[in-house]
Amino acid sequence: SAKIRGISAHFLIKNVYGDVNFIFQQDLELCDDPQFILGGATRTDICQGALGDCWLLAAIASLTLNEKLLHRVVPHGQSFQDDYAGIFHFQFWQFGEWVDIVIDDRLPVKDGELMFVHSAEGNEFWSALIEKAYAKLNGSYEALSGGSTTEGFEDFTGGVSEMYELRKPPRDLYRIISKALERGSLLGCSIDITSTFDMEAVTFKKLVKGHAYSVTGLRQVNFRGDLERLIRIRNPWGQVEWTGAWSDNSSEWDEIDPTEREDLCLQMEDGEFWMSFKEFLRQFSRLEICNLTPDALSDDGLSHWNTIQFHGSWRRGSTAGGCRNHPNTFWINPQYKITLLEEDDDPEDDEVACSFLVALLQKDRRRYRRQGQDMHTIGFAVYEVRTEQGCQNVHLKKNFFLSHSSCARSETFINLREVSARLRLPPGEYLIVPSTFEPSKEADFVLRVFTEKQSETEELDDEISADLEEEEEITxxxxxxxxxxxxxxxxxxxxxxxxxxxxxxxxxxxxxxxxxxxxxxxxxxxxxxxxxxxxxxxxxxxxxxxxxxxxxxxxxxxxxxxxxxxxxxxxxxxxxxxxxxxxxxxxxxxxxxxxxxxxxxxxxxxxxxxxxxxxxxxxxxxxxxxxxxx
Structure with a gap:
């Protein structure tokens, strides 16, 4: 058996089982006919074990719905048969680059059963192995306890996630969803639960609470003399479907043109269904969008964001100034300028504005959990910088922030790995200031900016120079x-x-x-x-x-x-x-x-x-x- 400390022995012994009666065994020792993937990778291959990493498993389950993305993370050609060498490798996105993680085939076992993730098929091991690889990436199994599904999504795609509460949606949400689908983004929606008894509960119109659905399409159809906005939803279970208006057997389909109906590819009992956009906002609680970067998109025909990223750090005493509540130190935080050059192409929108996403991600915080540290509370503020203020290549000082208010900001400061916000501002120059909530909190971070149109970005930093006085001439x-x-x-x-x-x-x-x-x-x-x-x-x-x-x-x-x-x-x-x-x-x-x-x-x-x-x-x-x- 392998050394226990490789997967955080303290956590496994004290926090999971309270004893030491477990070992690491090779997959070949667990069954007679081990398979890496059996009959394709599906959501039923992912059954949670003793570790509290359901957020990660939900992300892996969603990944199985997109075969091309799945094969980026789980490369082709791996098995227990052909030229088997006892190792497997997986690829994850980490702070701007894809890294390859190699692991052996030994997994933690207690009483002959896998302790953590396992497949419903007893001889299928890809899901347990990807969990082990992700644990290695983050330093230990213990580090995976508790998290956000969007965190896993981003590490599997390199994308940036945004979330919308459908009880108070932005007025242009339909346009946001439409453009996200055009770019090949991954979209999911869910219905909040009010108690543990609600989990997986089915409503009277056959929607499942606490369950992850996928958004797969938008259309507008002529219905009773008006344009009706429709949205297409997929239930990964493939069986329980919406039974309300615009469901597969509803009467609304009889009132639209047959050609249009056929064009919508209406299929019965396949887990996919249509509903009106208004009904969607009433029935569902939350929408999550994972926007993919160009390197994750396989279809060149898809439009995509222009992506810029900066690597920075907050250091105690020099660049860790805290949020705007600390005016004496806020200005020392790193500063980044973005110049928005072109307004959006949207014939339905008269507003002269540029759409962009700002995502602030703190690095490697899970690795520090074993030292008693965790995620910092982070966020960012955006300031307009007029040309006459001349901020090119100059780190702006305290007086600027004392006399100017932010024109946009992250919705909240929160202790998540990443905080993001979709913003719309007129063309011009803007300053983005990422920070922790409290000063003197040290961390490394990545700031990513996604723009629909071309833009210019740069870090605002002083150029190194010295105004040395001429040598004093005295006698x-x-x-x-x-x-x-x-x-x-x-x-x-x-x-x-x-x-x-x-x-x-x-x-x-x-x-x-x-x-x-x-x-x-x-x-x-x-x-x-x-x-x-x-x-x-x-x-x-x-x-x-x-x-x-x-x-x-x-x-x-x-x-x-x-x-x-x-x-x-x-x-x-x-x-x-x-x-x-x-x-x-x-x-x-x-x-x-x-x-x-x-x-x-x-x-x-x-x-x-x-x-x-x-x-x-x-x-x-x-x-x-x-x-x-x-």
Whole structure:
């Protein structure tokens, strides 16, 4: 048997059975004639076991309805017979790319039965093996407990999901469904349950509560002098069908043109049925749409979204600013600009607007469950940016957000892996700001933008640059006599100060120009001498009188900046203000470099004067060195 820790032994032992009487067995040991897929992959192959991953199983069941998508996840040609090597492989979409997961054929067994997913056919194993592969992708079986069906859908298709409550549908829902079907999207609908007794309960018109239906078509027919909107629904069970208006045997079909009726491919007792769109909104509770990306569509004739994606991160102290409720830090979140160029082509809509989807997905959070972490609460806001505000390649600062309201946002901040929203805005430039609800929450994320028409997108980030002042030109005649006297007394006969002497001098001389309570900054002197070429004119790592005066002047200038951003006069500066403070000192840095500086020089999200000086000296040295090679 394999090592138990490979599938999270603690979870299996304590949370599932409470004992250790289970082993891993090969499929060949479980039955005489194991089959990978027997008679085609169907929803009856997926029976839940002891693990609470019904959300995943529902997604796998839906996948069986689309053979081409199924074969992307479960590649052809695998079996227990031909050239069998004891391994299988599956493909899943993960944050912008398809990854291949290889597993062996050993599955967890207790008392001779599979512990988790199994097929109704005792010798069929594809569903148990795909669950094991997905558990490997996420770090353990334990990580699969609890989730959203749309999460599984996205990992099986690479698409982006959106959900609509049919009790309060958008006014253009019919158009949304029509365009989704044109693009080959996967659509599902369901009826909410009010209690566990409602699960799989059948209504008097033969609709099943808590059951996943598929939406497969839309049509408009001439009926009693008006156009009637119809929607086609499929029940994966293939037997229980709607018996209300426009059902297979209803009288409404007798009142439309026979050619039109034949064109709708009316078939009896096949699990697929028509109903009026108005009735659909009354009978069903929820509609989910999984929009597929171009690489998942096999039919070149289908129209599709234009897709752009960005990979980003929230880091404590530098880019994890929280939501708009935190105005002092919200601006430090990553920012992305989208330029909507063309309005939608919709003859029935007079509004000049561009449709697009924004989807924010947090990465790898299931893997961290074993460390006691879970999904963060995430969302995003959208701001209009007028051309005259000139936001090209500039990370917008706090004042912009204090004076502008968002023009759109995610419907809510929620602790799901992905939050998405369909938006319609006039052509123009917009800023998308993804964030966690609370500041200082760390995570990596993917931001995807799907547009109907061509658009331009870019991350707003400052270009790296430095405004280095020309080297200060002073002579000994420019230096104050009292400063000269102090220097002569402390420098010794050679009239030069080494690193150790400098530290001693600055510790002994209590100069109020610096700050009375902060003497730790003296440790930066060694960094000054080792890194600042502008202070070591002869390369000796020792300071003469003029060099010491130049150092002193720099520290005085940086002290003014430090005090400016020490807002609460505590003697420390918030790491969230690091970006502005460094910029005030003449250095423009991008998000990545700001993250590195905060990680290096901040402690508990604050920066003291010592570290601030060390940081500026290091930056000055690096930019000075780079200029030598230009």
């Amino acid at each position: 000994e005649d420019d230096i104050d006599d009292s400063f000269k006297s102090m220097f002569a007394q402390l420098a010794g006969e050679d009239m030069e100060i080494s690193v150790h002497e400098l530290r001693t001098i600055l510790n002994r001389v209590n100069i109020v120009i610096i700050i009375t309570d902060i003497v730790q900054f003296l440790s930066c002197c060694e960094v000054v001498l080792c890194n600042s070429s502008t202070l070591q004119k002869d390369g000796s790592a020792r300071l003469g009188l003029v060099e010491f005066q130049i150092l002193w002047n720099k520290i005085r200038k940086w002290l003014v900046i430090y005090r400016q951003f020490d807002l609460d006069k505590s003697g420390t500066m918030s790491s969230y203000e690091m970006r502005l403070a460094v910029e005030s000192a003449g250095f423009k840095l991008n998000n990545r470099l700001n993250q590195i500086l905060v990680a290096r020089y901040a402690e508990n999200e604050v920066i003291d004067f010592d570290n601030f000086i060390c940081c500026l000296v290091k930056l000055e040295a690096m930019f000075s060195m780079s200029l030598l090679f230009l």
